[in-house]
Amino acid sequence: MTSTTAKFILPKADEIPQWQPATWEDYVAACENPKFEQAKIFFHEEYIWINMGNEGPQHARFNDIFTIIFFVWFTTKAGQNFDSLSGCVIEKPKVGSGAPDKVLYIGGDFHQSQKGEPRRINLNNSRVPDLVAEISDTTLTSDLDEKKRLYAALGIPEYWVVDINGVRVLAFRLQENGKYEQCEFSVALEGLPIALLSETLKLLTEGNGTAAMWFAQQIGYL
Numbered sequence: 147m148t149s150t151t152a153k154f155i156l157p158k159a160d161e162i163p164q165w166q167p168a169t170w171e172d173y174v175a176a177c178e179n180p181k182f183e184q185a186k187i188f189f190h191e192e193y194i195w196i197n198m199g200n201e202g203p204q205h206a207r208f209n210d211i212f213t214i215i216f217f218v219w220f221t222t223k224a225g226q227n228f229d230s231l232s233g234c235v236i237e238k239p240k241v242g243s244g245a246p247d248k249v250l251y252i253g254g255d256f257h258q259s260q261k262g263e264p265r266r267i268n269l270n271n272s273r274v275p276d277l278v279a280e281i282s283d284t285t286l287t288s289d290l291d292e293k294k295r296l297y298a299a300l301g302i303p304e305y306w307v308v309d310i311n312g313v314r315v316l317a318f319r320l321q322e323n324g325k326y327e328q329c330e331f332s333v334a335l336e337g338l339p340i341a342l343l344s345e346t347l348k349l350l351t352e353g354n355g356t357a358a359m360w361f362a363q364q365i366g367y368l
Contacts (some may be wrong), residue, residue: 151336153211156198162284165292168194169339170240176234177235177266190242190296191305195288206356208310208347209247209281214345214358216250218367219335229256235266236275248279252334269300272368277334278307286311294318298326315343338365 153172156161168176173189176182176196188195203208220228229251237243243266246290249259257272259265278297280289291308297305300322305326307316318326318339319333332338342364349357 147206154194154196158282161199163195163197163199165193165195165288173243175356179265186245187235188242188244188293188296188300189237190244190292193292195292197285201281204310205281205283207293207350209307211346211354211357212248212279212281212308212321212352213354214354215343215361218362219247219338219365220252221365222365223336226252227254228252230259230325236269236278236300237266238269238300242299243298244278244300246278246297247281247308250277250334251278252276273302274303277304277306278302279308281308281310290316298324303364304329304332305341306340313344313347313350315340 147233154166154168155164156178168189169192173187173194176185176187176194182196182198184198190196192197199275203316208233213232216228220226231249231251232248233244233245233247235243236249251273253276255273257267278291282289286309288306294305294307301320303320305318306318307318308314309316317329317332319329321327330340332340342361346357346364
């Protein structure tokens with residue numbers, strides 16, 4: 147049998163990954179291959195995307211600020227529970243799979259992994275996240291194209307693309323026709339202006355602590 151590794155052209159650490167033809171079975175084999183244990187793997191429309199590279203400090207900084215933002219935001223919402231997962235794999239068998247930088251559940255009924263099951267959230271058995279986000283450095287084109295279609299197919303109600311180079315957040319809300327439409331206010335975060343998120347990102351040159359405190363002041367947390 148031909149190994150999964152041999153079937154795909156794997157990018158070098160400094161190369162942008164490319165979507166490659168694959169079957170769902172190829173995707174499952176890649177997920178279960180120890181060589182891909184640290185990789186981010188996506189699958190949709192008979193194509194697979196494998197990122198073997200490590201993320202740089204800018205990606206990490208932009209990623210962490212949203213963990214802090216979620217904490218600050220929900221702290222002001224008494225009694226509203228949330229669960230934030232970074233890089234967790236979500237999938238619908240035969241439909242698609244992704245590992246968003248951010249996966250956010252709001253209000254309870256959070257996924258609980260069972261012993262012996264794959265280390266991936268099967269959306270046929272667990273509820274769909276309220277929000278997912280991608281932190282885009284070198285992957286902006288794919289995040290606004292292939293991954294956007296992927297998350298729509300998975301039924302994710304709200305999708306954010308965080309453009310590191312453009313220092314902005316692009317937010318999309320899933321419509322009844324199954325396609326995303328850009329929005330100026332978050333529904334998942336109850337009317338939070340997306341422009342406020344973009345303004346917060348501009349302060350990351352002073353550290354994500356400073357940016358987070360500024361955000362907290364704007365929503366009346368401090």
